[in-house]
Amino acid sequence: MSGLLDRRFVVVTGKGGVGRSTAAVTLALAAGKAGKRTCVVELYGNRRIAQWFGLGDRSYKACSIAPNVDTMSLTAMDAMDDFGQRKLKLDALVRMVLNSRVTHAFVDAIPGLHDLVQLGKLENMLLEPLPGDAHYDLVIVDAPATGHGLTLLAAPQAMSELTKIGPFHELASIIARLLDDPKKSAVVLVTLPEELPVNEGIELALGLGDNQKLLHSVIMNQARPPSLPPVPAWDHIHALLSTAPDPDLRELLRVAEPFWRRQLSQEQALHRLKTLAELLNRQIPIAQLPKVEHGELSPDDLHILAEQLLPQVTT
Amino acid sequence: MTQVIVCCGAGGTGKTTTAAAIGVKLAIQGQRVAVLTIDPAKRLADALGLGSLDNDPKSVSLTELNARGTLHALMLDRKATFDAMVIAHSPNPDVAERLLANAYYQAVSTRLTGLHEYMATEKLQQLVESGLWDVVVLDTPPTQHAIDFFHAPERVGRLFEHGVLATLMTPARGLVGVATRRAVGLLERLAGESVLHDIAEFFRLISGLSEIIRSRNMQVHALLRSDRTRFYQVTAPALDACEEVEGFASLLREQGMRLEGLLVNRVTPVPQFTAPLVRERLPEAPLGVPDEEWDTMANALLALIPRAEARAQQHERAIVALKRSAHTEVWKLPELPAGVRTIDTLAGLGPHLPPLL
Incomplete structure (x- = not known):
């Protein structure tokens, strides 16, 4: 996965429930440890990362969560206001119009505009920081679950299809330029060591269309070390215990079965993910984040995960 | 009267499989069931013995199970459902044709956030109206939060019904306030005139359907709040799901909807040994x-x-906390065994599911 941390803009995608936010923040912490000034951003006012780090209410402003690492929770309306101020040079009075009910209704009604202005804000942070703004080497986005993150990346295209001129069209072109450059941008796909999420992950990767070239690597979240010996051994175990007269031995088999299922799923999932490289005809490295066995993740857990991810993304 | 069962829950909890298992159980009991899934899960189609799923109900073979009823499955196609709605309810074919060709309609029907959820309720209504089903089981779209399923259709519904935009985009309607004129001016500057033209045409055309859209929205609103509809929330047996579960349960109650219980998925049973195993x-x-x-x-x-x-x-521990959070009945579903999923494994979940009807 070498080179990932040298990009400027990394979009972390994956289906709901696979641990996208975990992967995004872990990657950010790893980048921070590698000396990159990094901001990990949640969109649509989501605040999972902020909550993990005990940050208070809404933080449109970036907050530090570790040396070199900030987090920020963006909303479409904040990004729209920012767009009006920076790009359109609108004064406060006109921005009030931009914030009016009518304009909100309009923004709600234009597919992809919410995505677009938020991407625009991130592009600004990276490539056109104003005096006094923080300078980041890397911005990592936790893509929204809606449309599996595909709609976010398709937003510039959608806007150029709908508008042929005007600032929204220009904004779409600027973002398309950023996304068109695989030296600057990358997509990281997050998945789980199970059949269904992996198949969906592969579908997502293939659904990236023109953005397929951005797919840099896969993070397999909640990976576990094997707890049982491989296939022929399991067949022996199964044959022996399923016919055992002692009910406790049959119960042992029942206890062992889910562990075996998970182990087998993980092997098959890794195998399936390797076919992605064949489909795309290039290397798609797979990093693994180990499963944290106790419930809610703490900042310490995330730092430990980041230590484990770091060598995987730098070599 | 068709009954409705809605499976809600955050992504990754196994909603789609659970919805299918509910469908199988009801069909075995003798109901004519349609399961409407949202997720393009190839594996579910495989488990049901179908090559693929699409926007029309496909019959699932239950002969092995001695089912007294029938099971059909379909997968929501939001554009096809929207197209069908436009064609069925346009005042004349010309309006339908021009709507379907409108650039803004195309963008909305394929890309508008929330439309998926809106069209899920529209498709649900089409199924209920057909009178072909005793029960429709609805799997909900993969949103981050279960709540989005309710907010999204309302937002989209408002947009089509009477949105500020509808009046705003038809300047011929006479008096428009200064603030609105300013906003329109600004939007023209931002998006270009042609977009506003497309949008205006879209709203002018869709206004021919607005009565019917409004009445359908009211019907589905009432259906989801009537005693014909039951909600089940699918969740993982995890402490960190409590907040989500609690928020969703109270939202349902506020909305006057009937939360029948929590289906806690993939629960590990306590190992039962008669004597220590050495x-x-x-x-x-x-x-x-x-x-x-x-x-x-x-x-x-x-x-x-x-x-x-x-x-x-x-x-x-998680189940105790979840039950406390949701103030409702809890059913524990075991993890499915290894190997290929078949209709039998789905039927195997039956005894763990609630009575349903």
Whole structure:
């Protein structure tokens, strides 16, 4: 996965429930440890990362969560206001119009505009920081679950299809330029060591269309070390215990079965993910984040995960 | 009267499989069931013995199960559903044709956030109206939060019904306030005139359907709040799901909807041994496996017991907390066994599911 941390803009995608936010923040912490000034951003006012780090209410402003690492929770309306101020040079009075009910209704009604202005804000942070703004080497986005993150990346295209001129069209072109450059941008796909999420992950990767070239690597979240010996051994175990007269031995088999299922799923999932490289005809490295066995993740857990991810993304 | 069962829950909890298992159980009991899934899960189609799923109900073979009823499955196609709605309710074919060709309609029907949820309720209504089904089981779209399923259709519904935009984009309607004129001016600057033209045309055309859209929205609103509809929330046996579960349960109650219970998915049962299982109680090495190798396997197996116990306890604790959060009945669904999913494995979940009707 070498080179990932040298990009400027990394979009972390994956289906709901696979641990996208975990992967995004872990990657950010790893980048921070590698000396990159990094901001990990949640969109649509989501605040999972902020909550993990005990940050208070809404933080449109970036907050530090570790040396070199900030987090920020963006909303479409904040990004729209920012767009009006920076790009359109609108004064406060006109921005009030931009914030009016009518304009909100309009923004709600234009597919992809919410995505677009938020991407625009991130592009600004990276490539056109104003005096006094923080300078980041890397911005990592936790893509929204809606449309599996595909709609976010398709937003510039959608806007150029709908508008042929005007600032929204220009904004779409600027973002398309950023996304068109695989030296600057990358997509990281997050998945789980199970059949269904992996198949969906592969579908997502293939659904990236023109953005397929951005797919840099896969993070397999909640990976576990094997707890049982491989296939022929399991067949022996199964044959022996399923016919055992002692009910406790049959119960042992029942206890062992889910562990075996998970182990087998993980092997098959890794195998399936390797076919992605064949489909795309290039290397798609797979990093693994180990499963944290106790419930809610703490900042310490995330730092430990980041230590484990770091060598995987730098070599 | 068709009954409706809605499976809600955050992504990754196993909603789609649960919805299918509910459908199988009801069909075995003798109901004519349609399961409407949202997720393009190839594996579900495989489990149901269907090559693929699309926007029209496909019959699932239940002959092995001695089912007294029937099961059909379909997968929501939001654009096809929207197109069907436009064609069915346009005042004349010309309006329908121009709507379908409108650039803004195309953008909305394929890309508008929330439209998926809106069209899920529209499709639900089409199924209920057909009178072909005793029960429709609805799987909900993969949103981050279960709540989005309710907010999104309302937002989209408002947009089509009477949105500020509808009046705003038809300047001929006379008096428009200064603020609105300013906003329109600004939007023209931002998006270009042609977009506003497309949008204006879209709203002018769709206004011909607005009466029917409004009445359908009211019907589905009432249906979801009537005693014909039951909601089940699918969740993982995890403590960190409590907040989501609690928020969703109270939202349903506020909305006057009927939350029937929590389906806690993939629960590890507590291991039940009659006496402590020690190495000596395990059989001799099977034929063809060297003693040493068997020793390693046996120890690996025994090491799983405390792990399974810890896992089961964790799940038990989570279930107690989840029940407290949701103030509702709880059903525990076991993890499905290894191997290929078939209609039999789905039927195997039946005894763990609530009575449903």
